[in-house]
Amino acid sequence: MSSFEPRPCPPTHAAPVTAAPAPLVPPSASGSGLWHGAWTTPVMRPSAAPWFETWAEQGFTNHSVRQVVRVHSGGAQVRIRLSNAYSDTPLELTGASIGHTAGAAAVHPGTMRPLRFAGSHSTTIPAKGRAVSDPVSLPTEPFDRLTISLYFRGATGPATYHQLSMTTTYRAAGEHHRDPAAVHYTDKVEPAYGSWYYLEGVETSGKRPPPHSVVAFGDSLTDGFGATIDRDDRYPDILAERLLAAGRPHPVLNAGIGSNKLLTDSPLGGDAGVARFARDVLEQPRVGTVIVLMGINDIQQSNAAQGGTHSAGPPVTARQLIDGHRAVIRAAHARGVRAVGATLTPYRGAAAWTSAGDTVRTQVNRWIRTSGEYDAVVDFARALDTDGTGRIRQDLHMGDHIHPNSAGYRAMADAIDLTALEQ
Known part of the structure; x- marks a missing residue:
């Protein structure tokens, strides 16, 4: 034991941590095989950033948002998790897609897949709620980069997000979530420390x-x-x-x-x-x-x-x-x-x-x-x-x-x- 012997003293400003409830979706509840985490980021409440700009406070209106992640596990199928945890109003997602990154905001055309939620291209995520997409067939290997595009036709209000991504996120005016090319994705924050918006996780599933x-x-x-x-x-x-x-x-x-x-x-x-x-x-x-x-x-x-x-x-x-x-x-x-x-x-x-x-x-x-x-x-x-x-x-x-x-x-x-x- 250390010569420094602490006495019990509870944390002063936060409730003690407790074990988590069951996951939002059981591992085998959707699609075939066992789902495992390939990428994640913790979400945060929107706030002004003192040292670099984000889009979190203003949110999005008739914008397509394109985000790149690198997965750490592969599989035959993929799905994403979205979070509206820090909003008091429902989030209307008009459309979404996923595909293999071709560089910057471009996607390899043959890999672009539309994402559905309970069979629908659009979904409403409740205030303080989460959503998991339906599985989509998209073979991946460890360390593949995937591009997730989200389109919001209406105003989202302030966005649940992850402030520091160290990865560039791109924005386009209008509906371009199904476009493989990067031509419309001309907007990004400078300096490009980057943030992720609404995206909470990517999961993959395979036979092994x-x-x-x-x-x-x-x-x-x-x-x-x-x-x-x-x-x-x-x-x-x-x-x-x-x-x-x-x-x-x-x-x-x-x-x-x-x-x-x-x-x-x-x-x-x-x-x-x-x-x-x-x-x-x-x-x-x-x-x-x-x-x-x-x-x-x-x-x-x-x-x-x-x-x-x-x-x-x-x-x-x-x-x-x-x-x-x-x-x-x-x-x-x-x-x-x-x-x-x-x-x-x-x-x-x-x-x-x-x-x-x-x-x-x-x-x-x-x-x-x-x-x-x-x-x-x-x-x-x-x-x-x-x-x-x-x-x-x-x-x-x-x-x-x-x-x-x-x-x-x-x-x-x-x-x-x-x-x-x-x-």
């Missing part, structure tokens, strides 16, 4: 389903800020490539949200980690393992350099963060999910660094490494600070001393013992 999925749960270091736009080189992406190359083809589902906190909600960072864990991790199809990298934003609190994304409040303690991690572990174990704890990475040199905050980080990391409460440990802190300086190595961060660059994300992925992910 892959092993259970690994969910990467965290904040911007999981979400991938600092990675290369449109290159899919976040740490979960590289981890999935390592697993496949090693003959362990677990899909890795990215459940990171930039600016997210473990214990409290944030206007721009989404629901608290302990509150969203059930939805974003335990409801994923065939989840077997979760990697938890959470807490650095709780430590940073309301620093202005973070764009006001952290609500003011008393400094978080190591005891509170540890109890938040314990709540996540309990919920994972209640569903038979293996929980892997990741150490909090250094941020000395960042605008929000303080010695007091770094002491909390060190105490939490000591508990993660030595308590034995997680089923396994991934030491991301040491992977990024190989010399023990208390800083991310200069060649492994994007320039802000907190977010890795593509080399840093590879170092994180390479630090994971693949056997630690096995149930």
